[in-house]
Amino acid sequence: MLSRRDSNTQRVAALDALARALKLKPGMGVGEACAMHPNIEVVEAEPEADRRLLEGLSDWCDRYTPLVALDGTDGLFLDITGCAHLFGGERGMMDDLLSRFFHQGFEIRAGLASTPGAAWAAARFGGDLIVAPGEEEELLAPLPLAALRLPSEIRGGLESVGLRTSGAIMSAPRAPLVRRFGKEVVLRLDQALGRVQEAISPRLPVPPLSTERPLSEPIVRLDDIEALVALLSRQLKIDLERRGEGAERLQLSLFRVDGAVSRITVGASRPVREPKLIQKLFHERLTALEMAIDAGYGFDLVRLSVLVVASLDAAQPDFDGGLSDPAADIALFADRVRARLGDGAVRQPYLVESHIPERAVVSEPCTRFSKGSKPVEKIVPASRQRVAKDRPIRLFSPPEWVEVTFEAAVGQPSMRFEWRRASYRVVRSEGPERIAPEWWRDQTDAAARDYFRVEDEEGRRYWIYRQNSEDMPDTSPRWFMQGVFP
Amino acid sequence: MASMAVARDVVRDLRHKIAKIEGRLAERFDETQEVTGIAPRRVSGPAVLRTGVERLDAALSGGLPSAGLIEVHAGAVREAGAAAGFVLALLRLLPAPEAAAPLLWIGTSEIFREAGRPYAPGLAARFGLQPENLLIAEADKLLDALWIAEEAARLDAFLAVLLEIRGSSPALDLTATRRLHRRALLAGRPLFLVRAASEPEPTAAPVRLLVAPAPAATRLTLAGPLAGSIGPPAFQITVSKSRTAIPAAFTLEWNNDAFQERRDQPAKDTGVVVSLFADGQAAPPALREIVAFPERQGDAAGAEPARQQHPARRRARRVG
Numbered sequence: 001m002l003s004r005r006d007s008n009t010q011r012v013a014a015l016d017a018l019a020r021a022l023k024l025k026p027g028m029g030v031g032e033a034c035a036m037h038p039n040i041e042v043v044e045a046e047p048e049a050d051r052r053l054l055e056g057l058s059d060w061c062d063r064y065t066p067l068v069a070l071d072g073t074d075g076l077f078l079d080i081t082g083c084a085h086l087f088g089g090e091r092g093m094m095d096d097l098l099s100r101f102f103h104q105g106f107e108i109r110a111g112l113a114s115t116p117g118a119a120w121a122a123a124r125f126g127g128d129l130i131v132a133p134g135e136e137e138e139l140l141a142p143l144p145l146a147a148l149r150l151p152s153e154i155r156g157g158l159e160s161v162g163l164r165t166s167g168a169i170m171s172a173p174r175a176p177l178v179r180r181f182g183k184e185v186v187l188r189l190d191q192a193l194g195r196v197q198e199a200i201s202p203r204l205p206v207p208p209l210s211t212e213r214p215l216s217e218p219i220v221r222l223d224d225i226e227a228l229v230a231l232l233s234r235q236l237k238i239d240l241e242r243r244g245e246g247a248e249r250l251q252l253s254l255f256r257v258d259g260a261v262s263r264i265t266v267g268a269s270r271p272v273r274e275p276k277l278i279q280k281l282f283h284e285r286l287t288a289l290e291m292a293i294d295a296g297y298g299f300d301l302v303r304l305s306v307l308v309v310a311s312l313d314a315a316q317p318d319f320d321g322g323l324s325d326p327a328a329d330i331a332l333f334a335d336r337v338r339a340r341l342g343d344g345a346v347r348q349p350y351l352v353e354s355h356i357p358e359r360a361v362v363s364e365p366c367t368r369f370s371k372g373s374k375p376v377e378k379i380v381p382a383s384r385q386r387v388a389k390d391r392p393i394r395l396f397s398p399p400e401w402v403e404v405t406f407e408a409a410v411g412q413p414s415m416r417f418e419w420r421r422a423s424y425r426v427v428r429s430e431g432p433e434r435i436a437p438e439w440w441r442d443q444t445d446a447a448a449r450d451y452f453r454v455e456d457e458e459g460r461r462y463w464i465y466r467q468n469s470e471d472m473p474d475t476s477p478r479w480f481m482q483g484v485f486p
Numbered sequence: 487m488a489s490m491a492v493a494r495d496v497v498r499d500l501r502h503k504i505a506k507i508e509g510r511l512a513e514r515f516d517e518t519q520e521v522t523g524i525a526p527r528r529v530s531g532p533a534v535l536r537t538g539v540e541r542l543d544a545a546l547s548g549g550l551p552s553a554g555l556i557e558v559h560a561g562a563v564r565e566a567g568a569a570a571g572f573v574l575a576l577l578r579l580l581p582a583p584e585a586a587a588p589l590l591w592i593g594t595s596e597i598f599r600e601a602g603r604p605y606a607p608g609l610a611a612r613f614g615l616q617p618e619n620l621l622i623a624e625a626d627k628l629l630d631a632l633w634i635a636e637e638a639a640r641l642d643a644f645l646a647v648l649l650e651i652r653g654s655s656p657a658l659d660l661t662a663t664r665r666l667h668r669r670a671l672l673a674g675r676p677l678f679l680v681r682a683a684s685e686p687e688p689t690a691a692p693v694r695l696l697v698a699p700a701p702a703a704t705r706l707t708l709a710g711p712l713a714g715s716i717g718p719p720a721f722q723i724t725v726s727k728s729r730t731a732i733p734a735a736f737t738l739e740w741n742n743d744a745f746q747e748r749r750d751q752p753a754k755d756t757g758v759v760v761s762l763f764a765d766g767q768a769a770p771p772a773l774r775e776i777v778a779f780p781e782r783q784g785d786a787a788g789a790e791p792a793r794q795q796h797p798a799r800r801r802a803r804r805v806g
Contacts, residue, residue: 346621346622391607392608
């Protein structure tokens, strides 16, 4: 028995078959139920976990059709238009689905009809029923009002005037019904009978292209998966070529025997179509994920989908047949590194308009070598780049705090600073170069920085700055290490 | 096949003998063919990268190899800036390349955190490396960084690959460096392995240089050197491994175009009157958009010659 908290009382939320046989009912108080049957087991309901489970199931149902939608908290809609023949007809598909769910340990009921409403009613009130087109009215007529997916208050109102079955509503005049109970009654009825179209909204976006291979013997090893990727990508290539497109984002879905689905996505910075390239990308990703993929008892369905397509015109190869495009080489290289080590693994710096050294550069995942890359905002175009001289070649971001001391030596005062627990004596210094805070971005109390180039005794050159705090002239300024010169 | 191999051995023996008779080291073989048995895929530019400093070139028997693995060691992590700077200066000396081949700078997260991240404005200002020609790859683990380097080394689309790591690791042994070296040789591109805070270890790289910063010269003004100022960067180079096996140390200065050796006294004026522009172009881009007149290429430079015949450049090279 599951309990839930409902307006400050513990109520029974759901019951299993055994508890139902004890004449317990959902909605009754837990105390009452325990009084009736003291040794009953009460478990707190977890709606979040239920939802996750339902989402997992909906992902798994992806193997039947890409259009899977959640229905409330306890149901799934599968739009199997054009998919049933792949599983040997509607009956074959339903049997397959029921037996697979049974073996995973779920008790489910399924209904199949031409409209979502009728299928909903068939599943809940019929039980594993296939409704032929045109027979919806016959199915619904004897069923109670709940089969029409009506909210309980409307249902109560209808029942109070003696309309207890769907058939009674069908035969009742429509205009008074709408006037008294609202449009929903008629809308639900029309939806169930197919007079009004009802669309289901799939949980996952439907990929433009996908190809799959069901396996009679589940596979476990990565090598086998990669071999299948090769096979599937060859099939994809035919479709992509026909459409004149290439894939920018690909997803490999691995359906495990026990219902878990692993989805592995790789991106390409320029559209790809060649099976060899696709294979390489997945090879890196799979190698990186080797530990993360739990094959369990094996995968029995492997699907390769193209999530994002982009137009790709066939390129004319050179006579020597070699890949002569260095940009393509680099793009593939960057994609492979990113597939293996994550999106940020290969970056390219861009200059942006800012005086603050650490803000003057943004590094974006490498896109220059991809086709149709989008320019990042506020990047300084090459013609207007005015690089300040005397900038370090390596930068610490954020700057590191250093402790600066001045000592009065013979002749002139010399400066020492302590950075990372080592002490440096400054022999020469240049500066200051003042960089004012950017008032349009910073807080008003941001302090100006005075930059110095300094050289220590051994010839190492650093870029350190002094942060001037003008509000508090008494306190000694703070110093920071920002960069290293060659 | 066997007879070819025997013939090659015979030729090598003969070369050794001749060299011995002539009293010099038999250092120059066609190494690519010797190591791999295959000619490099593409040969671009000269086989050696001349530093322009006569004594250093002589110690390296002509210059640094322009393909393959080159190790550059920095004594401490805080000197990694100098080591990287030296490598970037070398890249500037590469013959003006097939347009815009990018440099791939690979580093572990550790070295980027400890020694600082590559900073594009500084690289552009000092070494003329435009931001669009720089790719930075970062890996958390050394093994991943090595993997990136191995994959990149086989491409000839990069101008060069710079792999930067900190400390010693058993992962970077003779076998690993040999693999890097062979791949880079086949691609015909240099691969610089910059190691900070690591002991010299067995390596397959034909050249190993130790780089340390040296006090910079003072800035030169029209009125003479400006006391107390920090001028162009200077490096202290020690050849730790080379074909000639001559241990040698040099102090080099980089004046934005060429290296120049500093003997005892601080560097004198190189005689360069006009410095090249940072991006290596002969003509500067117009500062503002020209509205009234159609833009003419090379207008601002007037009769300034192209890069190859630039008198300033020729002079600088000869002086070095």
